[in-house]
Amino acid sequence: MFATLKKYFSPVANQNEELSFLQIFKPIYVLLSTLGLFPQTILFPNDGQNSICTLKHSVYNWCHTLLMIILIHSFYIFHLQVLHISSQENSITQGSMTLTNYIIDLSLQVLFCTVSYFHVIRDRNLYIRMLQDMAGFWDRLAMGERRQILGQLRVQMCAVLSPIVIIPLLAVITYRGPLGVWKKILFTVTFILPEIIQFIMISFYLVMILMIVALLKNIEEEIKILVLRNNICYNSLGTKSEMGIFKIKNVYVKTLKIKRQVNAAFQAPILVALTVCFHELMALPHMIYHGTVYVPNFSVNNTIGLSLWVFTQLLKLSALACSGALLKSQVNKIGRTIYNFPIRRDQDLKAYLLVQHFSSLMSYQKAEITIYGYFALDGTLIFNMVASAFMYLTILVQFDQI
Structure with missing residues (x-):
């Protein structure tokens, strides 16, 4: 068991370890399945080959999904009833303005869970298709830098999942308060659990972007190979290790x-x-x-x-902001690599046209992540x-009162 955990979660690759592109996704898949956020059950390749993941019987995952939906919405109603009866007993909800903000926050947490579960059910086949497509493209590219790129990706995966340890700390601080057992259970299911779901969904999105x-x-490395060979049309037919x-x-x-599919699925x-x-x-x-x-x-x-809760919101904002920045930065690197290719006057005109066409495509197809086209991450x-x-x-603060 320890060897399996080390294989999937360790940020350090051994010299003889053959990393797999799909295996990098497995830790986040385990967390998603535990919370019912991945209704499909998939089998990952156990060897170092990047074979396509396959589906298997998914009743277990579907039961997790339905259980989480029923649990969160049921306890949301119970929490509202408790607030209606005894809101003044809690020092956080004393005062009409603080009580209103508390109810809005509670409703938004449940709304996020509702929207997330709706979309993971709707897009369950899209997730599988995107993973299969990415695995197929990975097999065709970056034969020379495969271990280095995957090693960096696994380190990034561990960094993405590490902030989840803040959630138990939030629970410990909450349980130290004067709340009763029933209120602690309500707070756990309607605040702590939705916050975990938010972290995991944002991590899911961020891992897909990574x-x-x-x-x-990979594409940048392949272009660098062409630049070193000083032949942009090298191997126009293309093989597994050599592409034009x-x-x-x-x-x-x-x-x-x-x-664009990730953007549409997660926006x-x-x-x-x-x-x-x-x-x-x-x-x-406030x-x-x-x-x-x-x-x-x-x-x-x-x-x-409450201060720790504020810090968790800043972490989520940072993760979302970094996703778009990383994507745009990598696309810019590809553009700079293309323009570094030396094209001589006596060279075939086809090379110049291919570079120009590639550059035009990069200008036309924007790399930014937007929310319904209104603002970018x-x-x-x-x-x-x-x-x-x-x-x-x-x-x-100006309108606050007792």
């Missing part, structure tokens, strides 16, 4: 198509997740302010817990959301 970035690195620019261009176009959950982050960046500091100023029994434990996302949240926080 796999696309790895494919783009025409086939590399086709793989690039299909990789960007997968990017609705990401939009709700951004709404949750924005509201909590605004509401949680709860700290209101409790410190107006509530005598507001404890240091509450302040630490990039470095400006964190600044805009944090600045807007604190502007509304200032308004809440």
